[in-house]
Amino acid sequence: MTAAGPRPPRTTPTRTAVAALLRKELLLERRVPQVLPAMALFSVVTFVVFRFALDTTSVEGRTASGVLWVTLLFAAMLGAGRLFVADHEEGGIDALLLAPVDRTALLIAKAITFVAFLALVEVVAVPVFVVLLLEPGLSIADVGRLALVLLLADIGIAVIGTLFGALAIQTRARDLILPLMALPLLVPVVIMAAKATAPVLAVTGSGAPGGRYLAVLCLYDLVFGLLAYAVFDFLLDD
Amino acid sequence: MYSAKLRTLALATVITLTGAFVLAAYYAPIEADQGFSQKIFYVHVPMAIVALGGFVWGGIQGLLYLRTRDPKHDMRSYVAIHMSVILGIGVLVTGGIWARSAWGVWFEWREATLVSFLIVFLLYCTYQPLRFSITDPEKQSRYAAVFAVTAGTFVPLNFIAVRLANPFIHPRVLNNTTGGALPTDMKIPFYLALIGMTLLFVTLSRVEMTHKLTRGRVRGLERRLERLQGESDPAGLPARSAAPQVMA
Amino acid sequence: MDAATAIELRGLTRRYGYRTALDDLTLTVPAGATLVVFGPNGAGKSTLLRILATLLRPHAGTASILGEALPDRAWAVRGRIGLLTHDPLLYGDLSARENLRFHARLHGVPLGRVDELLAEVKLERRADEPVHTYSRGMLQRAAACRAVLHDPEILLLDEPRANLDPGAIALLEPLVGRESGRTRVVTSHDPAGGLAEADLVLGLREGKTAFLAPVAEVDAARVAELYAA
Numbered sequence: 278m279t280a281a282g283p284r285p286p287r288t289t290p291t292r293t294a295v296a297a298l299l300r301k302e303l304l305l306e307r308r309v310p311q312v313l314p315a316m317a318l319f320s321v322v323t324f325v326v327f328r329f330a331l332d333t334t335s336v337e338g339r340t341a342s343g344v345l346w347v348t349l350l351f352a353a354m355l356g357a358g359r360l361f362v363a364d365h366e367e368g369g370i371d372a373l374l375l376a377p378v379d380r381t382a383l384l385i386a387k388a389i390t391f392v393a394f395l396a397l398v399e400v401v402a403v404p405v406f407v408v409l410l411l412e413p414g415l416s417i418a419d420v421g422r423l424a425l426v427l428l429l430a431d432i433g434i435a436v437i438g439t440l441f442g443a444l445a446i447q448t449r450a451r452d453l454i455l456p457l458m459a460l461p462l463l464v465p466v467v468i469m470a471a472k473a474t475a476p477v478l479a480v481t482g483s484g485a486p487g488g489r490y491l492a493v494l495c496l497y498d499l500v501f502g503l504l505a506y507a508v509f510d511f512l513l514d515d
Numbered sequence: 516m517y518s519a520k521l522r523t524l525a526l527a528t529v530i531t532l533t534g535a536f537v538l539a540a541y542y543a544p545i546e547a548d549q550g551f552s553q554k555i556f557y558v559h560v561p562m563a564i565v566a567l568g569g570f571v572w573g574g575i576q577g578l579l580y581l582r583t584r585d586p587k588h589d590m591r592s593y594v595a596i597h598m599s600v601i602l603g604i605g606v607l608v609t610g611g612i613w614a615r616s617a618w619g620v621w622f623e624w625r626e627a628t629l630v631s632f633l634i635v636f637l638l639y640c641t642y643q644p645l646r647f648s649i650t651d652p653e654k655q656s657r658y659a660a661v662f663a664v665t666a667g668t669f670v671p672l673n674f675i676a677v678r679l680a681n682p683f684i685h686p687r688v689l690n691n692t693t694g695g696a697l698p699t700d701m702k703i704p705f706y707l708a709l710i711g712m713t714l715l716f717v718t719l720s721r722v723e724m725t726h727k728l729t730r731g732r733v734r735g736l737e738r739r740l741e742r743l744q745g746e747s748d749p750a751g752l753p754a755r756s757a758a759p760q761v762m763a
Numbered sequence: 764m765d766a767a768t769a770i771e772l773r774g775l776t777r778r779y780g781y782r783t784a785l786d787d788l789t790l791t792v793p794a795g796a797t798l799v800v801f802g803p804n805g806a807g808k809s810t811l812l813r814i815l816a817t818l819l820r821p822h823a824g825t826a827s828i829l830g831e832a833l834p835d836r837a838w839a840v841r842g843r844i845g846l847l848t849h850d851p852l853l854y855g856d857l858s859a860r861e862n863l864r865f866h867a868r869l870h871g872v873p874l875g876r877v878d879e880l881l882a883e884v885k886l887e888r889r890a891d892e893p894v895h896t897y898s899r900g901m902l903q904r905a906a907a908c909r910a911v912l913h914d915p916e917i918l919l920l921d922e923p924r925a926n927l928d929p930g931a932i933a934l935l936e937p938l939v940g941r942e943s944g945r946t947r948v949v950t951s952h953d954p955a956g957g958l959a960e961a962d963l964v965l966g967l968r969e970g971k972t973a974f975l976a977p978v979a980e981v982d983a984a985r986v987a988e989l990y991a992a
Contacts, residue, residue: 287842287871288838288842289842289868289869289870289871293868293871294868294869296868297865297868297869298869300865300868301854301857301861301865304857304861305854305856305857308856308857308893309856363854363856367850367852367853367854367855368850368851368852368853369852369854371818371846371850371852372852372866372869372909373869374817374818374841375816375817375818375841375842375844375846375852376841376842376866376869376870377838377841377842377870377871378841378869440661440665444645444658444661444662447649447654447658448645448648448649448658449648449649449650450644450648451648453644453648454641454644454645454648457640457641457644458638458641458645458662461634461635461637461638461641462638462665462666462669464634464673464676464677465672465673465675465676465677468676468677468679468680469676469679469680472680489679490679493675493676493679496672496675497672497676500668500672501665501668504664504665504668505665508581508661508664508665511581511657511660511661512657512658512661514657514820515654515813515818515819515820650780651779651780652780653778653780738781760780760781
């Protein structure tokens with residue numbers, strides 16, 4: 278016997294599935310804004326904490342870069358922990374597994390969502406940072422340079438955050454274990470991003486970020502993007 | 516059934532390591548800048564190389580587990596990572612002692628290789644907690660394998676990143692571009708120590724695997740016995756464990 | 764197997780650590796028939812449904828659904844199976860309509876079908892309110908819509924009538940009841956109700972098959988025995 282039932286198997290194209298998932302994420306976040314406001318608020322509070330912890334009213338250069346990246350990274354950890362909560366608790370993952378859809382669609386949709394979340398948080402957090410703490414201020418050219426570094430770093434953070442968010446959600450100690458795994462993995466991103474951002478935020482006239490740092494960021498995004506693509510299925514395959 | 520092989524392996528390990536350390540102590544020259552304390556190099560560097568190799572090996576075994584779902588690969592991955600973490604403690608301690616005698620500090624942040632190692636070590640410290648927090652043994656194996664593969668890939672990438680960020684001051688021992696910076700009388704004990712450390716890793720891994728397999732079999736037999744005696748829920752649930760479960 | 768066989772299991776086994784959740788299960792369900800599964804909690808009913816839904820892979824034995832072997836060809840039967848369990852698989856913060864539209868897109872089903880189904884189970888009036896505000900009956904109706912949205916050939920139902928009032932049950936019948944004409948696997952704790960809709964009856968106890976027979980050969984007393992032991 279060859280063809281089984283009265284109907285041939287059908288599959289939904291991955292692009293359609295990703296679009297459906299993204300639409301659902303958008304709806305959920307608009308209906309019950311949870312993750313985004315929390316991440317943004319966390320960033321602002323952290324800047325205030327740094328103001329007092331460093332006991333300084335303004336930062337520049339390497340310190341500014343460090344403050345910015347520590348804040349964004351920890352805000353990202355906050356978001357990564359929440360990324361799969363609704364799907365895990367309300368069965369969205371099972372629903373996806375029941376549909377004739379390539380499971381990678383979930384990875385792609387979640388990573389895109391996460392990049393969008395990070396970008397939106399940065400749209401709030403970076404201006405607040407400039408106003409509250411940054412000494413030199415930013416020129417238009419600096420904003421462009423910073424945006425490039427932010428984007429490249431966000432992709433890496435989103436890939437790791439999505440992969441390990443999906444991994445941690447199945448464990449009993451998920452909120453504990455996610456940052457423990459993701460932070461060391463993201464150290465290279467922090468190194469490169471901080472190195473690339475420091476000259477942009479320097480008071481002594483801004484400089485372009487070093488090309489090799491951006492190149493390593495690209496390499497990181499590429500390697501872990503492909504890796505996540507290759508192993509994500511196994512997290513869903515019971 | 517394992518003991519004969521294991522005994523040979525253990526013997527080879529002891530002989531190689533002892534030989535290497537004797538050579539390192541008496542045959543290898545005293546390094547001009549650092550004096551006698553440089554001898555710790557023959558422990559520290561082979562240990563670090565074997566630990567990193569063990570992490571990558573754990574990743575390869577994790578990949579094989581995902582492809583075949585054969586529990587033996589999960590066991591190998593687990594044991595390799597477990598052993599490497601233990602060796603990693605040794606690497607950090609010996610590195611600290613060396614840094615203290617060479618540079619007067621316990622930890623040198625400008626030292627890219629040591630920093631990279633610390634990051635990798637911290638990452639792998641979460642391997643056990645990760646396994647422990649997943650109750651279903653099969654899911655535990657699968658998730659641990661995903662972690663092992665990702666972390667195994669991370670090891671080389673991390674070294675590139677940290678090296679780029681730092682002007683390194685690490686003594687370069689295996690500088691291939693200049694055809695080996697190490698003089699021959701240091702090379703011989705070094706490579707012997709490397710072989711010995713690898714043998715030690717293999718021996719300890721074998722011991723742990725044999726122990727786990729035996730314990731698993733004993734438990735399996737116990738359960739079968741209890742089932743025969745008509746107990747409906749034999750021995751209750753086994754204690755929750757971070758180690759791979761052996762089904763017998 | 765022939766084309767009229769919907770589900771065929773041979774020696775199906777699924778373990779959970781040391782525990783065997785489903786042990787050496789062999790059965791065949793012809794297309795269009797209803798298999799009712801009885802068994803106390805923990806007997807392996809949910810495990811069976813999840814394997815049939817391709818959500819769990821078998822550890823031993825073979826499972827073939829609509830002629831496709833699991834788990835290797837699971838992708839070919841996804842989208843041809845509907846699953847309705849205690850977990851509605853709906854996002855509480857989204858409305859029924861939004862949830863169903865999401866599933867319709869995932870399954871490549873025209874969005875018009877969502878409104879038809881909502882009308883059929885009389886949910887249109889509250890279709891735009893968040894699902895978490897629904898009563899148990901409404902939730903189950905919305906979940907049933909989700910399960911049959913893509914017109915599946917096989918329905919897997921985990922106690923579909925539990926805690927529902929007669930009105931809600933009546934509304935569900937055309938979608939997931941016998942009259943839906945689909946091949947069904949239904950778990951139940953209610954001997955009389957379960958036997959009434961069965962063609963085949965499977966009794967499970969601790970993962971093992973206690974009995975498997977056509978409904979004519981099983982009476983309520985035999986089902987009750989399962990729970991007594």
